[in-house]
Amino acid sequence: MLKKEEKKQLDDILKAHDYNKTSVIAIMQDIQKIYHYLPQKVLTYIAGELGLSEAKVYGVATFYENFSLEPKGKYVIKICDGTACHVRNSTAILNEIRSVLGVSQEHPTTEDMMFTVETVSCLGACGLAPVCTVNDKVHPAMTPEKARALIEELKEEAANEN
Incomplete structure (x- = not known):
């Protein structure tokens, strides 16, 4: 209801x-x-x-793949695994983000519903590869270190909102 x-x-x-x-x-x-x-x-x-x-x-x-029937976190992180991103090591970025957040392909959302991590075939930003988005905001030239810092920044942002 x-x-x-x-x-x-x-x-x-x-x-x-x-x-x-x-x-x-x-x-x-x-x-x-x-x-x-x-x-x-x-x-x-x-x-x-x-x-x-x-x-x-x-x-x-x-x-439509863009729609979800499953609940997602406040921050939806999409890691591109298209050719340009993949050859520039997007897999290492995905692994780092999953490790930091404690999520997996089978369980992509954190228990506190703050983060959902997904892979996508292409984000259309090949010249900026490797890229990820957070709630559709593009983060270019990612590295595992930058990804870790981004997660910390998002956690701080969320804490400051409460």
């Missing part, structure tokens, strides 16, 4: 898109910015509000 505040937030998103069922992808993108994933109860709600079947909405959510 959705809370009153959640429902209002979702209604605002739907209203911004004129409750247009052809805008379902953009609506899901806006929702994912808030939740960092697409909760089942939210997909059910927007399906009903848009007059779409839940199967249709889930089909869209599962077709």
Whole structure:
């Protein structure tokens, strides 16, 4: 069941898109910015509000790799493993970040829901390789040492917000 505040937030998103069922992808993108994933109860709600079947909405959510049905951390770190990044040792960066955060490919999110670590095929920044992004902000010319420092910086940022 959705809370009153959640429902209002979702209604605002739907209203911004004129409750247009052809805008379902953009609506899901806006929702994912808030939740960092697409909760089942939210997909059910927007399906009903848009007059779409839940199967249709889930089909869209599962077709596009950018959408997630699993909860993600506050900071989503994507490490590029495309050719340019891979040959410049992105694997060492991935291993360092996973080691520092205590996550794995099978369990990519920290228990405190602060970090999620993912690999992607390409971030489209080959000239800056190797790269990673944190919540879509590009961090170029990464090294394992820079990655470790970035994690510490993010932890400090999170601590200062509390």
